[in-house]
Amino acid sequence: MNKDSKIYVAGHRGLVGSAILRKLQEEGYTNLVCKTSSELDLRDPLQVDSFFKNENIDYVFLAAAKVGGIVANNEYPADFIRDNLLIQTNVIDSAYRNGVEKLMFLGSTCIYPKMAPQPLKEEYLLTGELEPTNEAYAIAKIAGIKMCESYNRQYGTKYISVMPTNLYGVNDNFDLETSHVLPALLRKFHEAKENNKPFVEIWGTGTPKREFLYSDDLADACVFLMNNYEGNEIVNIGVGEDLEIKELAYKIKDVVGYEGELQFDTSKPDGTPRKLVDVTKLHSLGWKASTTLDEGLQKAYEGFLNYLETEKATNLVR
Numbered sequence: 236m237n238k239d240s241k242i243y244v245a246g247h248r249g250l251v252g253s254a255i256l257r258k259l260q261e262e263g264y265t266n267l268v269c270k271t272s273s274e275l276d277l278r279d280p281l282q283v284d285s286f287f288k289n290e291n292i293d294y295v296f297l298a299a300a301k302v303g304g305i306v307a308n309n310e311y312p313a314d315f316i317r318d319n320l321l322i323q324t325n326v327i328d329s330a331y332r333n334g335v336e337k338l339m340f341l342g343s344t345c346i347y348p349k350m351a352p353q354p355l356k357e358e359y360l361l362t363g364e365l366e367p368t369n370e371a372y373a374i375a376k377i378a379g380i381k382m383c384e385s386y387n388r389q390y391g392t393k394y395i396s397v398m399p400t401n402l403y404g405v406n407d408n409f410d411l412e413t414s415h416v417l418p419a420l421l422r423k424f425h426e427a428k429e430n431n432k433p434f435v436e437i438w439g440t441g442t443p444k445r446e447f448l449y450s451d452d453l454a455d456a457c458v459f460l461m462n463n464y465e466g467n468e469i470v471n472i473g474v475g476e477d478l479e480i481k482e483l484a485y486k487i488k489d490v491v492g493y494e495g496e497l498q499f500d501t502s503k504p505d506g507t508p509r510k511l512v513d514v515t516k517l518h519s520l521g522w523k524a525s526t527t528l529d530e531g532l533q534k535a536y537e538g539f540l541n542y543l544e545t546e547k548a549t550n551l552v553r
């Protein structure tokens with residue numbers, strides 16, 4: 236990318252898109268295009284096509300998607316498969332038909348089989364059955380990967396697909412019904428402390444293992460790969476270390492300064508037992524994460540406190 240290339244960050248108000256936007260601005264990219272979902276509904280092919288026709292975009296970071304935690308995915312599979320297939324199909328196809336030079340598709344590690352060997356190597360894609368709680372979302376993501384690969388083969392495009400591990404950071408979704416575990420626990424422990432609640436409810440058994448990458452590190456990796464990677468194969472983005480949900484909960488309890496107990500609600504799903512990514516390929520391309528989980532948790536908690544202030548000031552609920 237040149238500093239004046241026209242770059243469209245799809246999903247720029249979300250966790251990932253906002254981090255990519257900050258990174259691009261920090262690095263001096265000046266020609267950035269952003270649209271909210273109410274200005275441009277990416278599920279609508281006509282709106283998407285006229286946007287690409289009018290804008291002459293050079294590069295696309297496709298970070299707009301229907302995203303949610305384990306329970307939201309499990310309860311609304313139709314919304315997850317429909318919205319994601321529509322958004323990515325419209326954007327990828329319009330990008331091709333309107334001469335976009337390069338596009339990055341954001342997938343997720345839920346594309347790997349539930350019981351795949353650990354750590355998850357890129358080559359494990361399509362080698363076994365998916366985790367049922369997010370199968371619909373994962374199938375849409377796999378379709379996105381295959382669409383990029385197919386356009387590259389047939390039309391000679393340069394579309395790359397990256398598979399981030401579980402993410403967290405500023406601008407996360409803190410809605411307890413739809414969020415991922417880390418922002419949910421920041422909110423639950425904070426509210427329990429404020430209200431002197433004797434315990435905090437943790438979904439599932441607490442034994443599944445997850446890996447967490449700070450969103451600014453992810454954005455740094457995305458900009459790096461956009462500039463330095465051209466292969467047709469997917470690339471994992473992660474830190475290469477994981478921990479049990481129970482251990483994560485104790486860390487967050489400490490960060491927040493909550494003194495009560497943990498209670499496990501085993502009526503809620505555990506999901507995949509483990510999702511540790513193999514980052515050998517990413518490291519060999521020359522990129523490594525730099526924020527430790529302890530540092531990231533402090534920053535994410537500050538981000539949550541700022542979010543609460545904004546929520547209070549504007550009465551805005553994400």
Ligand SMILES: NC(=O)C1=CN([C@@H]2O[C@H](COP(=O)(O)OP(=O)(O)OC[C@H]3O[C@@H](n4cnc5c(N)ncnc54)[C@H](OP(=O)(O)O)[C@@H]3O)[C@@H](O)[C@H]2O)C=CC1
Nearest residue numbers: 246248249250251271272276277299300302341343401402
């Ligand atoms: N969060 C995570 O842990 C992980 C995320 N990812 C991937 O990263 C990408 C971004 O996720 P994340 O930032 O967490 O998600 P968020 O929910 O934080 O943000 C999603 C963004 O997508 C936009 N969007 C949703 N629907 C539409 C639509 N119909 N038209 C236009 N824009 C739309 C929203 O725009 P607006 O705000 O304007 O409504 C929003 O800003 C996704 O592809 C996700 O699969 C991958 C691995 C883990």
Ligand SMILES: C[C@H]1O[C@H](OP(=O)(O)OP(=O)(O)OC[C@H]2O[C@@H](n3cnc4c(=O)[nH]c(N)nc43)[C@H](O)[C@@H]2O)[C@@H](O)[C@@H](O)C1=O
Nearest residue numbers: 304305308343345369414415416419437438439504505506
């Ligand atoms: C990124 C990834 O995110 C999703 O997969 P997931 O990793 O299973 O998502 P999660 O963050 O919601 O949960 C992780 C673990 O944590 C436990 N857990 C405890 N207490 C809370 C809690 O309060 N909220 C949530 N959400 N989970 C909790 C929860 O029971 C589970 O064992 C995919 O659907 C898909 O979207 C995807 O790609």
